[in-house]
Amino acid sequence: MADPVYLDYAATTPVRPEVVDAMLPVLRGHWGNPSSIHRFGRLARAALDDARARLAAVIGASAPEIVFTRAGTEADNLALLGRARVASGGIAVSAVEHKAVLTTAKLIAKEGARLTLIPVDPAGRVRMDEVRRIVEEERPAMVSVMWASNEIGVLQPVGEIAAICHDAGVTFHSDAVQALGKVPVRVDRVAADLVAFSAHKLGGPKGIGALFVRRGTQVAPLIHGGGQERGLRPGTEDVAGAVAFAVAAELADAEREQTMRRLVGLRDRLEAGLRERVPGLLVNGADADRLPTISNVSIPGADSEMLLAAMDLEGIAVSSGSACSSGAVEPSHVLTAMGLPPETAGPSVRFSLWRDSTDADVDRVLEVFPRVIERVRT
């Protein structure tokens, strides 16, 4: 059997060897508690401070503005819930957010705040007329719009949204978990107050993330204990994880332009080949600016669960936009928000690429996918 093909890098990426190399000396040598005042603690503290400064530099922040968290979900929760605890008022989030934001926003609404879902156009872009209207008329305390979509890869106009919020005195949060390392994510150019990140989407390990908290933005901690991470994320810090995250982010950023140029070509060839070979196939979000790494397609008449299983049997790992809840497969909330009917929102597949993706991976998909589709359609 041919080598397995992994095209699910938006779910997670392998840890890069350089990242492992950077972690090992920390695990072996700088294992002290960064809060200890003795030599062991000071060594760990130095490694943590260095990681914080390096990650901050990648996004144009200053070191104290970085709060390390336990992954992206926690960073989103800290941003939304932590901010809601100090600044009451409504919250507006885009209808296409990751569940880490959407579910948290719904919780805030359950606690009494007004929740507004910002609609998107058929290409998956947030409707700017609605952003303006909501900010002007509803005056929410906070707006959250993701930098790039995990399902369809569409890039949102976060610079413009941040400026509108900034001018109106509204806090703006963006989930940049999928964007970092793939497009420039610079908080010195975009006036966001809070931005969430996760290491495992760009060659770092799982379980380490960060929240950028702009100087002067008040946020309450969600868990309570010691004063680590300026009191915003108590608990002994994961120093090796922080170092790994900084190294992964630096590497991805340094290689970004070259890698993404290559991946745009690969993605376009994949999409053109699929369109040619699979009648009725639609590329979701094709009319918007997108990450070069994500391609989401709908195949009317196919069953996406069967399709993914059949692809897996062929050795190709991809994922579906549909979420399985209470035994029923529901069409993706993202595709539904774009106005796709259940017949096209349901049967969708996400291919996601990364620096390890090759021409041979695309060739395999183009060979196998049409055959699998024919099988699951009949």
Ligand code: PLP
């Ligand atoms: N936000 C987006 C856009 C994501 O794609 C993910 C990961 O799937 C998350 C948040 C959650 O990140 P983590 O898995 O690090 O908790």
